[in-house]
Amino acid sequence: MLELDGATKRFGGRVALDACSFVARPGRLTGFLGPNGAGKTTAMRTVFGLVELDAGTVRWRGGPIGPEERGRFGYMPEERGLYPRMQVRDQLVYLGRLCGRPRRAVERTVDAWLDRLGLAARANDRLDALSHGNQQRVQLIAALVNEPDLLVLDEPFAGLDPLAMASMSALLAELAAAGATVLFSSHQLDLVEDICEDVVIIDAGRIVRAGDLAALRAAVPQRFVSVRYRGCPPDWSRLPTVAVVDQAAGRARLRVDRDSDLATVVAVVGQAAELVSFAYEPPSLSELFREAVAA
């Protein structure tokens, strides 16, 4: 388990991290969300000692993080970059050996990943001879060369096409299922909602939500009702506790309190139109995010 405990970092007068505390648990995908400039990259860098904290600690499996621990971490920085003129396989083996693994073991891991991501034929090409998509794959392998227990990825989905996104999601889920702790930042809230068990939301250096995604959604006092109908638009003003979030011809999305009487909603629809479908659900991740960040 990765744990930030009261992590605080100032850059000059600006507070980048303000007593941040959250955990990322093994075997689960943790999505790290927040507006640009909220502190995601700084928080991730603290794990690797790239940013020295002014206060607070970062712990791995309950203990401090030293070179030994970092040798078992994988990291994909937001600003991608590897040696452009170095051969792909040489470069990956070098990065794996820097983690302290013996050459043979690294070579096996690198070859397996090159093979799996369809890069085996390009192993001896210079990195800058590869397409953008393939360079992204090499960058991902660079984070995996030491078969890490903890994988930290800064915007791994940025710039990927839909197919690459799907295979990246599958790959991260697979690594988590194999027992790794996976923390990644993203602005793709729908995707995070689909694949993450846990989320952490940071805003202006403060952690505003953290934990199991389903539990966070359930904990919000509001619920959302999505209705589809055939006929005239219902007169929502007759329901004072209901707020219309979105409406268009034949459908509406309403925000209601958790304990409100749904029968009255059905009744109001029935007075004007024929109800086609009705869904009652906790907020989506993007609704949760907007609510958390706006607060």
Added chain:
Amino acid sequence: MNGTRQAWLVAAREVRERGRSRAFLVSFVLMLLAAATAVALPALLDSGPGTKDVGLSGPAPAAFGPALEAQGQAVDTTIRLQRYDTVAAGQAAVRDGDIDVLVVDARRLEWRTRADEQLQAVVTGAIQLVAVQERAAAAGIDADELAVIVAPVPVTNVELGQVAGRSPDDETAAFIMTVVLFGAISTYGAMVLSGVVEEKASRTVEVLLARMPARHLLAGKVAGIGVLGLAQVVAVAVVALVAAGTVDSVDIPAVRSSVLAWAVVWFVLGYALYATVFGTLGSLASRTEDASSVTGPVTVVLVLAFVVSFAAIGSADTTWARLVSWFPITAPLAMPNRIAMGAATWWDPLVAVALTLGAIAVLVVLGGRIYTRAILHSGSMLTLGEAWRDAVSAGATAAARPRRTGPARP
């Protein structure tokens, strides 16, 4: 992970990747060719100091040819005579370089550019001798008597050199060493600089620093390029020596092997000192274009050190030369000079080595800190002052807290 092993991996990568790059190999081959050429070419172009071609035009006494040959032999020079029917033909031969000098009417010497002083003396001597012989014959002096009268007095030349008690060979060795050390330190220091900037500009550095501390990365890079540089300098030196031995041209000063050993030591120390500074300052630049502006001041210091060390050769025994050879910034260039000049006592180099090692240690610690602060800073170029303040304030907080990221949980 053991830091030494990481630094070793970094160094090995530098040697491997640079060693296999085409640009490096091409420049290396060119360097070897240039060294061999510089040494061998003068000997190959010159028909040798032993042979001179002299053209004759117009009337000349019959004795002039033999007298010229005899005068030449006296200074180990073979004179080859060419006769030209017209002055114009002789002048054309001078201009084409076929002959070294044209003697017109046994009175006028015509050269292509400046007169070759030795050849001038030989030809003039022959003209004078023939004239003396003719006048002696006219005055009735016997040829044998004349030979006794004009028999040459042997004169020897001694090269004093600039400094009493030092051979010019020592000075030559000191000059060559200063130039080579300066060139090598600037070349390989610049290589460290470009390597650091390249890593930062390509953002590779964040991937690396997630795995290792900045000081191991910097130390490994400096060591790798240093090994490569030393190998290259030694290879060039060997080629130059072999070329010199083969064509027997340049008079290689009889340099003591201890002087050469010290030159290697001072290359290593001087390179380590300046490369650390270059690497540290390189971390301030975000783009390759900024690299030269951040390192400008160091380059100026290096050039000044070169000038001062050069000046110190001529006054190797003075107190200021001794101080210059101790001071870490100038020691790598000035101390090998004084050793070559035989001006250094046995403990002089040891003092300088100790001071320079101390300076390198300080620079590595400070440089490592500034490098760590600056290397992840992207966007506008950092000034040294900003990086320094960051490094100092972070150093203070780090000292106030336990080194690792936190106490272990019970």
